[in-house]
Amino acid sequence: MGIDQLYQNLEKMKKLLMTLIILGLGSSALAQTYNTFEPSKTQFMLRGYGHTGFEYLDTGGEQESTFLGATFAPIFLYKHSDKLMFEAELEFELEGNELKTGLEYADVMYVLNKHMTVRAGKFLLPFGTFMERLHPAWINRLPSRPLGFGHDGIAPASDIGVELRGAFDLGGPKMNYAVYVTNGPRIKDGSEEPEEAGMLDFGYYEDVNLAKALGGRIGLLPLSDSSMEWGISAYTTNSTGAEDSDYKEVGAFLWALDLSYVKSITPLQGVVDIKAQYNSSNVDTATYYEIEDGISEPYSFDNQSSSFYTQLSYRPIMSGSDFIKQLEFVGRYSDFNAPEGAEWEEKSTQYAFGLNYWLSWRSVVKLSYQTTKMEGGHDSDGTTRTNGLFVHWAIGF
Amino acid sequence: MKTTTNFKAAIILSVMASIMVACSSNKKPIATDTATEVAGSEVDFKIEKSGAQLWGEVCNRCHIAPSPADYNDTDWETISLHMRVRANLTEEEITKIETFLKSAN
Numbered sequence: 001m002g003i004d005q006l007y008q009n010l011e012k013m014k015k016l017l018m019t020l021i022i023l024g025l026g027s028s029a030l031a032q033t034y035n036t037f038e039p040s041k042t043q044f045m046l047r048g049y050g051h052t053g054f055e056y057l058d059t060g061g062e063q064e065s066t067f068l069g070a071t072f073a074p075i076f077l078y079k080h081s082d083k084l085m086f087e088a089e090l091e092f093e094l095e096g097n098e099l100k101t102g103l104e105y106a107d108v109m110y111v112l113n114k115h116m117t118v119r120a121g122k123f124l125l126p127f128g129t130f131m132e133r134l135h136p137a138w139i140n141r142l143p144s145r146p147l148g149f150g151h152d153g154i155a156p157a158s159d160i161g162v163e164l165r166g167a168f169d170l171g172g173p174k175m176n177y178a179v180y181v182t183n184g185p186r187i188k189d190g191s192e193e194p195e196e197a198g199m200l201d202f203g204y205y206e207d208v209n210l211a212k213a214l215g216g217r218i219g220l221l222p223l224s225d226s227s228m229e230w231g232i233s234a235y236t237t238n239s240t241g242a243e244d245s246d247y248k249e250v251g252a253f254l255w256a257l258d259l260s261y262v263k264s265i266t267p268l269q270g271v272v273d274i275k276a277q278y279n280s281s282n283v284d285t286a287t288y289y290e291i292e293d294g295i296s297e298p299y300s301f302d303n304q305s306s307s308f309y310t311q312l313s314y315r316p317i318m319s320g321s322d323f324i325k326q327l328e329f330v331g332r333y334s335d336f337n338a339p340e341g342a343e344w345e346e347k348s349t350q351y352a353f354g355l356n357y358w359l360s361w362r363s364v365v366k367l368s369y370q371t372t373k374m375e376g377g378h379d380s381d382g383t384t385r386t387n388g389l390f391v392h393w394a395i396g397f
Numbered sequence: 398m399k400t401t402t403n404f405k406a407a408i409i410l411s412v413m414a415s416i417m418v419a420c421s422s423n424k425k426p427i428a429t430d431t432a433t434e435v436a437g438s439e440v441d442f443k444i445e446k447s448g449a450q451l452w453g454e455v456c457n458r459c460h461i462a463p464s465p466a467d468y469n470d471t472d473w474e475t476i477s478l479h480m481r482v483r484a485n486l487t488e489e490e491i492t493k494i495e496t497f498l499k500s501a502n
Contacts, residue, residue, distance in 0.1 A: 039470070039471040039474075043471055043472075043474065043475045045472060045475045045476070047476075077475050077476075077479050079474065079475045079478055082474075082478070085475075085478050085479065085482075087479060109482050111478075111481075111482075114487075114488040115488075117481075117482050119482065126485075132483075133459045133483070133484065134459060138460070139459055139460045165482065165485055166485070167485045167486055167487045167490075168487060169487050169489060174487060176485035176486075177485075178485065219485065225454055226454050226455060226458065227454070227458075229458065260458060262457050262458050271457070358461065360464075361460070361461040361462065361463055361464055362460070362461070362463070396460075
C-alpha cells in the first residue's frame with residue numbers, strides 16, 4: 001500500500017465520519033424539535049356518524065322494500081380554550097331523489113364554573129334523554145325511533161336560545177340540571193295543513209311572537225356507581241300562535257319522565273341496559289276550522305297527547321366466545337296517543353325486536369323486526385298494521 | 398287553562414332558579430369544628446374512584462365505552478369538553494376519565 005493510497009483511504013474515512021456526525025447532529029436537532037412540540041390550546045376536530053341499510057315494509061298488505069341512501073352527520077368541534085367551545089352538527093340524508101340537509105345543532109358553550117356551563121345557539125333540548133343523548137344511529141340500539149319522537153312527534157328535539165346546565169356530586173349520588181329559554185314552537189292553525197290543526201311544530205325555528213318557551217330537566221343518579229338515572233323534564237310557553245293571530249293566547253305545557261339503568265351483572269354474564277321515557281303534551285283548547293262541502297265548520301278538542309317507550313337490551317360481554325360477546329339482544333315497546341277529536345287523532349302501539357353485532361365500540365350492524373298497530377292517523381280512519389324488517393349498518397367516527 | 402299554564406310555569410321557574418342559585422357559587426360553606434371533624438373522618442373512608450372505573454361506568458350509560466387508543470391526547474381533550482356538556486358530567490368525572498384515556502392510548 002502506497003502513501004497516496006493510504007492518504008486516499010484516510011480522506012474517505014474522514015468524509016464518512018463527517019457524514020455520520022452531520023446525520024447525528026441533524027437527528028438530534030429533529031428529536032429536540034419533536035420533544036418540544038406542544039399542542040395548541042385551540043383545536044379543531046371533525047367527528048360524526050352515518051348509517052345505511054335495507055328496509056322491507058308491509059302496510060296492510062301493501063309491500064315495499066328499499067336500500068337506504070346513506071345518512072351522513074358530520075360534527076364539528078372547535079375547542080377555543082379549556083372552557084370555550086363551539087359545536088355544530090349537519091345532517092345529509094337522501095329522501096327519494098332529494099338530498100335533505102339540516103342543522104341539528106350549532107352552539108357556543110362556556111364553562112362558567114365547575115357546576116355551571118352556559119350554551120347559546122341552536123342546541124338539542126334536554127326534554128327527557130332520547131333526543132339529546134340516544135338518537136344518533138350508532139348509539140340507538142334499534143334502527144327506528146320510538147313512537148312520539150321525530151317527525152310529527154310530541155317531544156321537542158332542538159330549538160334556538162340560551163341554556164344553563166351543570167352537575168354536582170352529592171357524596172356518592174349525583175345530580176344534574178339544565179334550564180333554558182328558547183323561541184318556542186309554532187302551533188299549526190290548519191291554514192296550510194288542515195289535517196294537522198292544533199299540532200305543535202317544533203321544527204319552525206323562527207320566533208312568531210314575543211313569548212318564549214321555558215324548560216328544563218333535573219336528573220338524579222341515586223346509586224354510587226351511577227348505574228341508574230331518573231329524570232324529570234318540563235317545557236312551557238304562554239303563546240304558540242303568531243302575534244296578530246287568533247292563536248296568540250294558546251299556551252302549552254309539556255313534561256316528561258325518563259329512566260336509565262345500565263349495569264354489568266355477573267350472574268347474567270353481561271350488561272343489561274334499560275331505558276324508558278314518558279312524554280305528555282297539553283296545549284290550550286282552541287277553535288280550528290275544517291272545510292266540508294265548501295263550508296267552513298268550527299271545531300275544537302281537548303288537545304292532550306302522550307307517548308311512552310321502554311327498551312331492554314342485553315350484551316353478553318363476559319361470554320367465552322369472541323363472537324357471542326359482540327352480540328346484543330334488544331326489545332322495545334312504545335305507544336303514542338294523539339288527541340281524540342283532532343284530525344290527527346291516533347292511537348298507536350309498537351313492538352320492536354333486534355339482534356345487533358358490534359364490529360367495534362362505535363360500529364354496529366342491526367337486524368330488527370318491528371310491528372306497529374295504528375288506529376286513526378293522517379291517512380286512515382281505521383286500523384292499520386305495519387310490519388317491517390330492517391338491516392342497518394351504523395358507524396360513529 | 399291560561400292560569401294553569403302560568404301557575405305551572407311559575408313552579409318550574411322557582412325550582413330552576415333555586416338550582417341555579419345553589420349551583421352557581423364556587424364558595425365552600427364555612428364549617429364548624431365539629432362538622433370539620435366529621436367531614437374529615439368521612440373523607441378518610443371515602444373510596445375515590447379511578448378514571449378507568451369512571452370510564453366504564455359513565456360512558457356506558459349512553460354508548461359503549463370508547464377505546465383509549467382511537468384518539469390521541471389532543472383529541473381526547475376536545476372530546477372530553479364536548480362530552481362533559483353533552484352528557485352533563487361532573488368536573489371530577491370528566492377530569493379523571495380524560496386523564497385515564499390519555500394515559501392508556
